[in-house]
Amino acid sequence: MDAELFRRSRTEIAPGAVHVPDWLDADQQRRLLEACRDWARPPAGLRTVRTPGGGTMTSRQVCLGWHWYPYGYAHTVVDGDGAPVKPFPEWLGELGGRAVRDTLGEPEAVYDIALINFYDADARMGMHRDSDEKSDAPVVSLSLGDTCVFRFGNTESRTRPYTDVELRSGDLFVFGGASRPAYHGVPRVHAGTAPSALGLTGRLNITLRVSGFEGG
Numbered sequence: 553m554d555a556e557l558f559r560r561s562r563t564e565i566a567p568g569a570v571h572v573p574d575w576l577d578a579d580q581q582r583r584l585l586e587a588c589r590d591w592a593r594p595p596a597g598l599r600t601v602r603t604p605g606g607g608t609m610t611s612r613q614v615c616l617g618w619h620w621y622p623y624g625y626a627h628t629v630v631d632g633d634g635a636p637v638k639p640f641p642e643w644l645g646e647l648g649g650r651a652v653r654d655t656l657g658e659p660e661a662v663y664d665i666a667l668i669n670f671y672d673a674d675a676r677m678g679m680h681r682d683s684d685e686k687s688d689a690p691v692v693s694l695s696l697g698d699t700c701v702f703r704f705g706n707t708e709s710r711t712r713p714y715t716d717v718e719l720r721s722g723d724l725f726v727f728g729g730a731s732r733p734a735y736h737g738v739p740r741v742h743a744g745t746a747p748s749a750l751g752l753t754g755r756l757n758i759t760l761r762v763s764g765f766e767g768g
């Protein structure tokens with residue numbers, strides 16, 4: 553997977569939605585992975601998310617800053633062990649700000665939420681919008697490990713038109729502006745495609761968001 557005949561280039565997938573291949577170098581990926589491993593530990597660690605309809609999400613998740621559950625945010629893991637959500641570190645906010653600056657321009661708000669999703673070979677994420685925040689600041693997405701198909705759709709429906717983008721380890725995807733309410737999902741993970749030096753079996757995605765909530 554490391555050999556490449558054509559260099560992947562930065563692409564605007566839709567207005568306000570930008571894919572930047574290889575935004576994180578190997579060292580940055582390793583450091584972010586180490587941090588994810590720490591965050592995944594209990595209390596308030598990696599958990600299976602249950603949806604109100606009785607289903608379960610196939611990716612497993614841990615949150616920082618604010619705890620997301622279907623469908624809202626809380627200070628504690630209300631649908632899990634009840635522990636306080638882990639703090640959102642300042643360095644991660646700076647990384648989010650830099651991602652926006654590199655793609656869409658000067659960030660207008662400070663990042664305070666991270667959702668970290670771990671996908672094994674069979675995990676997927678259905679088409680959805682990130683709509684439980686009160687801010688329309690861009691969503692920043694960072695990928696580690698296995699390559700996936702990231703489906704970026706339209707703002708009206710879960711169906712076509714959409715664009716399938718391959719997200720690989722180290723890639724950045726930012727969606728803001730007119731694309732902030734777009735439906736998106738992960739129909740497929742390509743098992744065994746992670747860079748071997750990273751030492752991750754599976755895929756991690758870190759999405760950074762601005763809550764827009766008052767009183768931290």
Ligand SMILES: O=C(O)CCC(=O)C(=O)O
Nearest residue numbers: 667669682702738757759
């Ligand atoms: O795993 C991904 O690339 C997308 C994650 C996502 O859409 C979310 O956490 O809301």
Ligand SMILES: [Fe+2]
Nearest residue numbers: 680681682736
């Ligand atoms: Fe999402």
